[in-house]
Amino acid sequence: MTGAAPPEDAPAGHGPDGASDDGAPDDGAAAAFLASVMAEIDEEAHRRRRELPARLERELDELFLEHAPMGNRQGDMSAALRMVDASVFIDPVVPVASQRPAGAVVKKGLRSLNLWYIGYVTHQVSKFATAVSRSLHLVDGQLQELRRLVPPPSPVPVVAPGDATSWWRPIVLDALGSGDGRVLHAACGDGWLVRALQERGVDAYGVDPRPDAVERAELDGTDLRAEEPLPHLRSVESFSLAGAVLSGVVGGMGAGERAELVALVSDRLRSDGVLVLHSLTPAAWFDEGAPVEADLAPGRPLRPATWGHVLHGWAVETHLGPSADDYLVVARR
Amino acid sequence: MRVAFVTPRYGTEVMGGAETAARLLAEHLVSECGAEVEAYSTCALDHVTWRDELDPGESVLNGVRVHRFRSAGGRDRAFYELDGRLRLGPRHATRRESERWVELNGPVTPDLLEAVRGSGADVVAFYPYLYYPTVFGIGSVPMPSVLHPAAHDEPALYLPVFRTTYASADALCYHTVAERQLVQRLHAVAERPQIVLGLGVGDNAGAGRPGGEVLGIGDRPYIVSVGRVDDHKGSSMLAAFFRQYKARRPGPLALALVGPVATTIPPHPDVVVTGAVSEADKWDVVRDAQASVSASALESFSLVVLEAWVQGVPVVVNAACPPTREHCERSGGGLWFGSYRELEALLDRLLADPALRRELGRRGRAYVERHYRWPVLIRRYERFLETVVARGRRQPSPSVLAADPA
Numbered sequence: 001m002t003g004a005a006p007p008e009d010a011p012a013g014h015g016p017d018g019a020s021d022d023g024a025p026d027d028g029a030a031a032a033f034l035a036s037v038m039a040e041i042d043e044e045a046h047r048r049r050r051e052l053p054a055r056l057e058r059e060l061d062e063l064f065l066e067h068a069p070m071g072n073r074q075g076d077m078s079a080a081l082r083m084v085d086a087s088v089f090i091d092p093v094v095p096v097a098s099q100r101p102a103g104a105v106v107k108k109g110l111r112s113l114n115l116w117y118i119g120y121v122t123h124q125v126s127k128f129a130t131a132v133s134r135s136l137h138l139v140d141g142q143l144q145e146l147r148r149l150v151p152p153p154s155p156v157p158v159v160a161p162g163d164a165t166s167w168w169r170p171i172v173l174d175a176l177g178s179g180d181g182r183v184l185h186a187a188c189g190d191g192w193l194v195r196a197l198q199e200r201g202v203d204a205y206g207v208d209p210r211p212d213a214v215e216r217a218e219l220d221g222t223d224l225r226a227e228e229p230l231p232h233l234r235s236v237e238s239f240s241l242a243g244a245v246l247s248g249v250v251g252g253m254g255a256g257e258r259a260e261l262v263a264l265v266s267d268r269l270r271s272d273g274v275l276v277l278h279s280l281t282p283a284a285w286f287d288e289g290a291p292v293e294a295d296l297a298p299g300r301p302l303r304p305a306t307w308g309h310v311l312h313g314w315a316v317e318t319h320l321g322p323s324a325d326d327y328l329v330v331a332r333r
Numbered sequence: 334m335r336v337a338f339v340t341p342r343y344g345t346e347v348m349g350g351a352e353t354a355a356r357l358l359a360e361h362l363v364s365e366c367g368a369e370v371e372a373y374s375t376c377a378l379d380h381v382t383w384r385d386e387l388d389p390g391e392s393v394l395n396g397v398r399v400h401r402f403r404s405a406g407g408r409d410r411a412f413y414e415l416d417g418r419l420r421l422g423p424r425h426a427t428r429r430e431s432e433r434w435v436e437l438n439g440p441v442t443p444d445l446l447e448a449v450r451g452s453g454a455d456v457v458a459f460y461p462y463l464y465y466p467t468v469f470g471i472g473s474v475p476m477p478s479v480l481h482p483a484a485h486d487e488p489a490l491y492l493p494v495f496r497t498t499y500a501s502a503d504a505l506c507y508h509t510v511a512e513r514q515l516v517q518r519l520h521a522v523a524e525r526p527q528i529v530l531g532l533g534v535g536d537n538a539g540a541g542r543p544g545g546e547v548l549g550i551g552d553r554p555y556i557v558s559v560g561r562v563d564d565h566k567g568s569s570m571l572a573a574f575f576r577q578y579k580a581r582r583p584g585p586l587a588l589a590l591v592g593p594v595a596t597t598i599p600p601h602p603d604v605v606v607t608g609a610v611s612e613a614d615k616w617d618v619v620r621d622a623q624a625s626v627s628a629s630a631l632e633s634f635s636l637v638v639l640e641a642w643v644q645g646v647p648v649v650v651n652a653a654c655p656p657t658r659e660h661c662e663r664s665g666g667g668l669w670f671g672s673y674r675e676l677e678a679l680l681d682r683l684l685a686d687p688a689l690r691r692e693l694g695r696r697g698r699a700y701v702e703r704h705y706r707w708p709v710l711i712r713r714y715e716r717f718l719e720t721v722v723a724r725g726r727r728q729p730s731p732s733v734l735a736a737d738p739a
Binding site (some may be wrong): 029030031033037038040041042044045049052056057060061063064066067068114182184203205221223225227229231232233234235236240241268285306322 | 500510513517518520521522523524526527528529564565567569572577582591595616628629630631653661662663664665666668669671672673674675677678679682689692696700712713716717720724
């Protein structure tokens with residue numbers, strides 16, 4: 001029987017258990033543990049790749065894919081193409097087995113009578129399906145070539161997102177603390193600003209891309225979610241937000257991401273909506289003491305005045321922090 | 334707080350993940366939060382025919398007042414022709430076509446919706462997104478509404494009619510993060526108040542009988558798969574993979590398929606198909622298994638996975654099933670396979686390493702304790718409903734409604 005008590009012996013080849021103070025695994029530790037075990041299993045599965053006859057393995061793979069919805073395969077083009085290839089040939093020779101006496105003979109007779117006709121039709125369909133399959137393989141080849149040429153986008157890091165003691169907290173509360181409507185904070189961390197806004201009667205919620213940043217608050221019932229800010233904004237309804245605070249996320253954005261951000265907030269904020277951006281200054285970003293995430297980011301922060309240009313048509317006010325390391329932009333349309 | 338649940342089927346006799354989830358949430362709101370809860374449903378037990386099998390009228394089930402209504406229409410024969418056509422390109426269906434799809438799919442329940450509108454509830458929870466009561470009810474109730482989508486990546490999800498369904502929800506309650514990501518990929522609802530809740534799990538309800546005795550296989554080691562034995566749930570695939578595994582790894586290991594049988598599995602000396610079993614037998618069988626396998630790629634939550642972890646049993650899931658894989662990734666309590674070869678390597682490793690099995694089971698159990706024990710979970714849900722009630726009823730924006738082609 002599988003015991004209920006914690007193990008006395010740790011499994012070979014695994015690191016520390018990663019349990020947090022309350023005994024629950026945290027996502028980071030769980031991920032590391034699983035990555036280690038799954039890597040060993042994947043390696044072993046790879047090593048066995050020619051042990052089964054190729055035809056049997058293909059049949060087993062097709063059986064798996066048959067019950068795996070296309071959308072669940074996380075863009076696995078090769079699996080999708082295998083499914084297409086497996087269904088390209090339309091067999092005109094229908095099975096004739098029957099549970100009734102003489103049923104098979106009747107079916108076989110019908111098949112023989114119709115085979116010239118069905119065969120002609122299925123040949124056309126198979127030809128069409130083959131042409132489609134070839135086209136898809138060409139597209140796949142070109143996509144793979146593109147992937148080799150274009151590096152994958154780096155995730156936008158969260159750099160200095162602020163906390164309850166930040167100098168800009170009162171400015172944000174003044175700018176957003178009186179209106180009605182939904183207000184988003186990204187990256188919200190443990191929800192320090194969301195709660196402060198809620199205490200003022202603001203309908204605030206938050207998202208944060210950092211693993212584990214919001215988990216405890218989620219359990220407490222605050223509306224905080226582990227999500228990337230840009231994908232989140234893509235799924236927000238047009239003109240539905242009264243305000244958006246983006247702290248620690250705009251500094252490292254590349255030009256494309258920043259352009260998309262501006263387009264998204266322009267669409268998602270109401271006409272009286274307020275946009276608040278907090279960022280390190282370029283000087284602080286390149287300072288020796290800057291967080292390592294700054295070096296790894298796809299972009300670099302803008303100077304405060306540049307936001308006035310980027311947010312063309314908005315009324316922009318900027319506030320420089322007391323140490324001149326960071327700044328706040330409050331923008332209204 | 335007065336809460337109304339709207340679900341197309343309701344009752345202990347109903348087999349179905351979404352309906353069971355609705356009933357469990359309703360019952361626990363009553364028993365642990367003292368809420369006043371009503372359920373509005375049909376007289377149907379079968380989700381294909383929607384035939385009236387239970388008596389209409391009021392009754393009380395485990396503290397929940399249940400209002401049952403006859404269906405004005407079940408699944409129409411014309412449904413299959415339309416479904417076959419629309420599933421080829423669901424995004425391109427017109428709004429009228431997809432509304433027709435919902436009506437033909439059934440159950441058509443105008444009386445039920447009229448009763449919900451006049452119920453006086455503080456908040457209405459609609460569960461799941463797919464059927465007439467939700468589609469035609471969620472935009473028409475005067476009180477705040479919560480949508481529990483229970484969404485899979487299925488062609489119907491892409492039909493235009495559901496844009497209005499999602500846009501009409503004041504708040505959303507998801508089973509998993511994967512479900513939220515799926516819904517948000519298709520619908521602009523990210524700013525709505527929402528919660529990833531899931532379902533609670535009870536304690537081991539076994540009777541203490543050895544699992545091998547229940548299965549009639551004595552002391553043989555076994556892996557178990559609990560749930561409807563159905564081709565769509567991956568049962569045939571799992572049985573075929575297991576037969577192949579045993580051909581390459583002869584030995585005493587058996588596979589137990591535990592649940593009502595919808596698909597015939599070819600007989601094999603190492604595969605035991607039990608049919609429906611009692612709760613006690615189910616828990617006993619799972620407790621003594623080497624691992625619990627969820628082969629289905631179409632789960633929106635999977636209580637079976639969590640019930641295995643309650644007993645410290647490691648789980649193995651289908652890599653193409655985002656919700657069960659999410660459970661494994663977040664907990665560190667289970668492994669996944671995306672081919673026969675991966676399953677073979679995974680089983681070899683798992684069966685040969687008792688310490689790994691214990692570690693996976695321990696992590697899984699800690700995950701359940703943290704997120705999915707009823708007292709914790711139902712308080713989160715209660716707090717969430719209170720915030721939805723406090724925000725009040727919001728209507729979908731005209732821009733969303735205008736986006737639907739006629």
